[in-house]
Amino acid sequence: MAIDRFLGFLSRARYPKKFAIFYLLDEKSLLSGAIRHKVGPYEMIVPADEFYFWKVCGPKNYQKKRVYRFAKILNSLESKFALFDCGADIGTVSVLIRWLCPNVQEIIAFEPNPNSFSYLCNNLQRLNIPNRAINAGVSNTDGFANFTFSTGKGSVTRPHGWYRSLV
Secondary structure, eight states, X not given: XXXXXXXXXXXXXXOTTHHHHHHHHXXXXXXXXXXXXXXXXXXXXXXXXXXXXXXXXXXGGTTHHHHHHHHHHHHTOSSOEEEEEETOTTTHHHHHHHHHOTTEEEEEEEOOOHHHHHHHHHHHHTTSSOEEXXXXXXXXXXXXXXXXXXXXXXXXXXXXXXXXXXX
């Protein structure tokens, strides 16, 4: 439990050596757990090896300009709405929109990656509104596709090896 709190603190910090620590922990396979983050009143569970959140200091800063601009547009709507999150990964956009947009009444999220899907389900359950997670991809064409997923990694938003240039 103490290591989880330390990883959570370190991932949100603006400490310049945190990338070296991340790289060392990752190389030793010590990033197998999850980190808890607060996003407004909601708790979000993020895979410890999700490097992007280490880079931007937590989910609140995920694609910040785009998400906050999108939330502003959604908040200009006068009625309640349902959010369809296609390619939801671990549910970051769903959690952020739930926090930033009081008129969201339901979330329907699609994610084909089984590693990410389990985190998505967990994160949606914490939002206190009706939601549905669907373990499938979304496309503009009919048909089927085969996906290949890494085993043992929490999500797909951390391309292997790209963080080494930041160390």
